[in-house]
Amino acid sequence: MSTPPAHHTGExxxxxxxxxxxxxxxxxxxxxCLPRCGTSFHxxxxxxTCPGCGLQWPWTQCPACQKxxxxxxxxxxxxxxxxxxxxxxQT
Numbered sequence: 001m002s003t004p005p006a007h008h009t010g011e012x013x014x015x016x017x018x019x020x021x022x023x024x025x026x027x028x029x030x031x032x033c034l035p036r037c038g039t040s041f042h043x044x045x046x047x048x049t050c051p052g053c054g055l056q057w058p059w060t061q062c063p064a065c066q067k068x069x070x071x072x073x074x075x076x077x078x079x080x081x082x083x084x085x086x087x088x089x090q091t
Contacts, residue, residue, distance in 0.1 A: 016044050019073040023064035031060070044074070 017024045031043040039052030048057045048071040060071045 013077070014075045015078050016074050017076070018062040018065060018067070019069045019076075020067040021062060021065040023062050025063070029063050031057075033057075043071070047071070 015024065025042070025044055027042070029042060030040045033039045033041070033050040033052055033055060036055055037050060037053040039050050041051050043057065043060055048060060049055070050057065058071060059068045060074060061068045
């Protein structure tokens with residue numbers, strides 16, 4: 001089984017976690033493109049784009065808490081990271 005790619009924004013390493021409950025998706029999680037094409041895929045390996053039909057999903061439902069959040073809100077720099085500390089020193 002393949003593993004998800006590392007997510008970086010410039011120099012910042014990101015984590016992927018539900019903005020509502022902090023659930024972190026596993027490689028076994030899958031989302032379905034419903035009601036459109038029905039393809040099952042890992043939304044964070046494609047940044048929310050269905051590989052079956054190309055639809056860019058703006059919202060992602062958490063498999064743990066079932067709440068929907070804007071897909072981009074799942075990507076964030078961990079608190080207390082070196083990048084986070086560097087930013088707080090500059091401000």
